[in-house]
Structures are given as C-alpha cells and as structure tokens.
Amino acid sequence: MIEFFDSSALLKRYVDEPGSAQVDALLATDAERAVSAITHTEVACALARRVSNTTRLLGQLSDDLKSPIHVAITDEVIAMSVALGVKHRLRGCDALQLAAAVSLKKAAGRPVRFICADEDLNVAARAEGLAVVDPGRA
Numbered sequence: 001m002i003e004f005f006d007s008s009a010l011l012k013r014y015v016d017e018p019g020s021a022q023v024d025a026l027l028a029t030d031a032e033r034a035v036s037a038i039t040h041t042e043v044a045c046a047l048a049r050r051v052s053n054t055t056r057l058l059g060q061l062s063d064d065l066k067s068p069i070h071v072a073i074t075d076e077v078i079a080m081s082v083a084l085g086v087k088h089r090l091r092g093c094d095a096l097q098l099a100a101a102v103s104l105k106k107a108a109g110r111p112v113r114f115i116c117a118d119e120d121l122n123v124a125a126r127a128e129g130l131a132v133v134d135p136g137r138a
C-alpha cells in the first residue's frame with residue numbers, strides 16, 4: 001500500500017495541532033509515501049500564513065519531500081481533477097490532490113491510502129475507492 005499525504009495532513013508535521021502525533025507516527029513507518037507535485041507549494045504557503053519565522057520549517061519541509069513519490073500534474077491529472085472537482089464540488093487544489101492520488105492508484109495497480117484532514121475531500125476520496133485516514137479525528 002502507498003500512503004498519499006494531502007497537504008492538510010502533512011502540514012500537521014510542522015504545526016502542532018490535533019492529529020500531529022498521528023502524522024508523525026505515520027511518517028515514522030517504512031511505508032512507501034507519495035505526494036502531489038503541488039504539495040510543497042501548498043504546505044509552504046500554509047506555513048507562511050501561520051508561522052512568523054518559517055526558515056527552519058521550510059528547510060525541514062524541503063528535506064522531507066525529497067523521498068516520497070511525486071505525482072506530476074499532467075494533462076491527464078488536470079482533466080481528472082476537473083471531473084472530480086465538479087462531481088464532488090471540491091476546491092481546485094483539493095480536486096488536484098484527489099486526482100493525483102487516484103491517478104497514482106491506477107498507475108501503481110495497488111491500494112493507496114489517502115491521508116487527509118479535510119472532511120469534504122475525505123468523503124470524495126472514499127467515493128473514489130481510496131482508503132482514508134483522517135489524522136484530525138481519533
């Protein structure tokens with residue numbers, strides 16, 4: 001199984017909030033991990049909005065994102081994100097995250113566990129056949 005980290009979950013690694021310990025525990029395993037190509041930008045921007053001095057955290061984020069699989073935002077992923085976004089009434093970047101995870105599942109031919117702290121996105125991910133972990137919930 002591949003663990004796909006949405007930005008909403010990965011942010012919990014850098015900002016102490018409910019679910020942070022669960023994200024740390026998930027990241028401490030030897031599981032194969034993946035992120036969307038937009039994750040670096042989304043998490044960096046969220047950190048800039050929430051933390052006054054981001055230099056150390058941005059460096060840690062860059063280091064952490066060296067090892068996961070990066071799912072490219074291809075024309076196919078964009079087309080899928082439009083369809084999924086309309087179908088599930090998602091925000092744009094959420095639709096791209098979901099499309100990246102669904103695309104990875106198809107390409108890898110094995111299960112993908114979607115790790116996300118956004119309930120609307122989790123509902124859509126479940127509807128698209130992804131296993132979901134919400135680190136914001138017990």
